Amino acid sequence: MNDSFKPLPGSENPKANKAASTPADQIAAPSSAAPVPVRKPRRFAFFIALQSIIGTSIIVATLFTLFTPRNIISGQMFTSIILALQSTPEVNINPTPIQKSSLPRIGIVAGHFGNDSGSVCKDGLTEASVNMTIATIVRQNLLRAGFQVDLLQEFDPNLNSYQALALISIHNDSCDYINNQATGFKVAAAQSTHYPEKTNRLAACLISRYASITKLPFHANTITKDMSQYHAFDEINPSTPAVIIETGFLNLDRQILTEHPDLVAQGVTAGLLCFTNNESIPTKEAPIQ
Numbered sequence: 001m002n003d004s005f006k007p008l009p010g011s012e013n014p015k016a017n018k019a020a021s022t023p024a025d026q027i028a029a030p031s032s033a034a035p036v037p038v039r040k041p042r043r044f045a046f047f048i049a050l051q052s053i054i055g056t057s058i059i060v061a062t063l064f065t066l067f068t069p070r071n072i073i074s075g076q077m078f079t080s081i082i083l084a085l086q087s088t089p090e091v092n093i094n095p096t097p098i099q100k101s102s103l104p105r106i107g108i109v110a111g112h113f114g115n116d117s118g119s120v121c122k123d124g125l126t127e128a129s130v131n132m133t134i135a136t137i138v139r140q141n142l143l144r145a146g147f148q149v150d151l152l153q154e155f156d157p158n159l160n161s162y163q164a165l166a167l168i169s170i171h172n173d174s175c176d177y178i179n180n181q182a183t184g185f186k187v188a189a190a191q192s193t194h195y196p197e198k199t200n201r202l203a204a205c206l207i208s209r210y211a212s213i214t215k216l217p218f219h220a221n222t223i224t225k226d227m228s229q230y231h232a233f234d235e236i237n238p239s240t241p242a243v244i245i246e247t248g249f250l251n252l253d254r255q256i257l258t259e260h261p262d263l264v265a266q267g268v269t270a271g272l273l274c275f276t277n278n279e280s281i282p283t284k285e286a287p288i289q
């Protein structure tokens with residue numbers, strides 16, 4: 001921009017031009033080189049006026065170029081890009097970002113995913129890894145059945161006001177030997193729901209189908225507060241029917257859980273489809289609680 005202050009060729013004050021030839025004056029050239037009209041011969045008046053007009057025009061044009069809406073938008077885009085880059089880790093943490101689709105939606109929380117390992121066996125087998133294997137197969141089954149499926153972390157931000165046809169959280173019980181009765185599965189339904197009958201039906205469907213497919217016994221009386229007051233139940237939209245299942249005990253049910261996760265997942269999937277398809281369930285497996 002400093003170039004616009006330089007006098008046009010032929011209009012320079014010879015004195016100023018000479019002074020500008022020393023290095024010290026070159027630094028101050030823009031102001032010292034500025035022509036003083038009273039010292040100019042009249043024949044140069046036109047060039048001085050022309051110089052002023054061109055100089056001013058260049059400055060104004062430059063300023064307009066800097067502040068056009070396009071540049072402002074570019075600035076906003078740049079800010080957006082920076083924010084997007086900064087938020088990238090969050091996006092990576094999220095396994096399946098919520099996407100818009102007309103397909104019916106089901107959410108699966110892979111227990112402890114993204115938070116901790118859950119129960120840990122002496123040989124290093126973690127509950128979180130067993131939960132994830134089962135959750136992944138259930139997800140694949142549901143995708144094949146025509147649903148959109150969100151595979152969620154234990155404390156997934158998407159659980160906040162989560163809306164879906166159903167939400168299930170998959171966990172497993174302790175790897176310690178407790179007693180010979182510590183085998184089988186547990187199911188608890190969300191109580192803070194707008195539709196308790198729907199939610200209880202989801203639980204009943206799950207109990208019915210999971211028991212018949214896996215042949216594992218249902219533990220009705222050992223459901224803990226960790227299950228009945230499961231944190232996600234209070235986070236999701238109250239219109240979303242939600243259940244938590246402990247698909248087995250890592251100790252006595254280890255074989256089916258680790259060697260036949262497909263069968264375990266099939267039991268969970270059939271329970272969910274029983275609910276979404278409004279299939280009939282035996283009356284003896286009445287809704288729990």
Ligand SMILES: [Zn+2]
Binds near residue numbers: 118
């Ligand atoms: Zn767990």
